[in-house]
Amino acid sequence: MNKQECIQRTADYVKMLLEHDTSGHDWWHIKRVRRLSLMLATQEGADPFIVEMAALLHDIADEKIAGSEEKGMATVRAWLTQLPLSTDEIEQIIEAISTVSYKGGHGKKPLTQEGMVVQDADRLDALGAIGIARTFMYAGSRGHSMYDPAIPVRETMTKEEYRYGRSTALHHFYEKLLKLKDLMNTKSARKLAMERHRFMEQFLQQFYREWDGHDEDVN
Ligand code: ADP
Ligand code: NI
Known part of the structure; x- marks a missing residue:
């Protein structure tokens, strides 16, 4: 499975999970955030694969959808582990996703370029x-x-x-x-x-x- 297939499989999975959401986290929101993220990634020099994967999965970890952030992150991790990705890639995607829900202000470690881009795209939407x-x-x-x-x-x-x-x-x-x-x-x-x-x-x-x-x- 190549990178493009990983993205396609992930997109299908997220679409299935969020298709019927009416609280503002529907599949169209994910599609807009994905497009905006990729546009920002090009302009800011962030890794497009990490960015696209994180954009697709960013709301799966949201506590409003998963119940708790821990549960959501576990779902994301389980999904990523069965794809042919390196540990490093998985950690980078997880790191970027955890940035998106980061409320700011309580002195966490500096954000990665990919995390910043997806957080900006989510906020722009x-x-x-x-x-x-x-x-x-x-x-x-x-x-x-x-x-x-x-x-x-x-x-x-x-x-x-x-x-x-x-x-x-x-x-x-x-x-x-x-x-x-x-x-x-x-x-x-x-x-x-x-x-x-x-x-x-x-x-x-x-x-x-x-x-x-x-x-x-x-x-
Ligand atoms: P996201 O992280 O995808 O922006 P949120 O869960 O923060 O998702 O919110 C989903 C949408 O609902 C966003 O457009 C947000 O601005 C809006 N929203 C969140 N909380 C409220 C609220 N208390 N009243 C009205 N709109 C809200
Ligand atoms: Ni979102």
């Missing part, structure tokens, strides 16, 4: 028009409303507030999405992120305009 759409899908799947002026928009929410469904889709923009442009690892991703960020700002501006009826006096 949370931005722009697609990012907006995914946010509302996710909020809907959790029973959150899209906006509630009674809930102040704050950057952090307590566990209690989440439990009582006091998060809204709009909340997520302030809590995470608008911060992502400053968290990109690579120059190429930062440039794309700026564009997608601007689009989200325009969206929010228009959302509040319509909500408050400020666009209604034009006729």
Whole structure:
């Protein structure tokens, strides 16, 4: 089995696992992250095989899908071990995947080039028009409303507030999405992120305009 076949087999496997997901981790998200990752890998000089494999498998290890990160990583490792890969390749792929879910801020070891690229691609897919759409899908799947002026928009929410469904889709923009442009690892991703960020700002501006009826006096 050559590298291309390893990729194809992995793509089929992930597609089977995520095809029916409705929480924003569907197969199309994986396809976009795969494409973005490969584009960034070329621009940043990361290993395209490690990057493509890590992009394909990055959400299998997500605790929202696997139950826990340990379980998810075990699934990924089991999958990789039965492919004809060297120990070194397996470790590089695992390392890159663990970067993606890394929340940042608690002083872990420096990221590999491949990890940085896939993390940037995953974050880019949370931005722009697609990012907006995914946010509302996710909020809907959790029973959150899209906006509630009674809930102040704050950057952090307590566990209690989440439990009582006091998060809204709009909340997520302030809590995470608008911060992502400053968290990109690579120059190429930062440039794309700026564009997608601007689009989200325009969206929010228009959302509040319509909500408050400020666009209604034009006729
Ligand atoms: P990924 O790592 O693939 O970005 P996440 O599990 O972090 O996946 O989120 C899936 C999608 O749902 C992303 O687009 C994310 O921005 C969005 N999302 C995550 N948490 C919330 C939330 N509390 N409210 C609304 N959208 C959310
Ligand atoms: Ni993802």
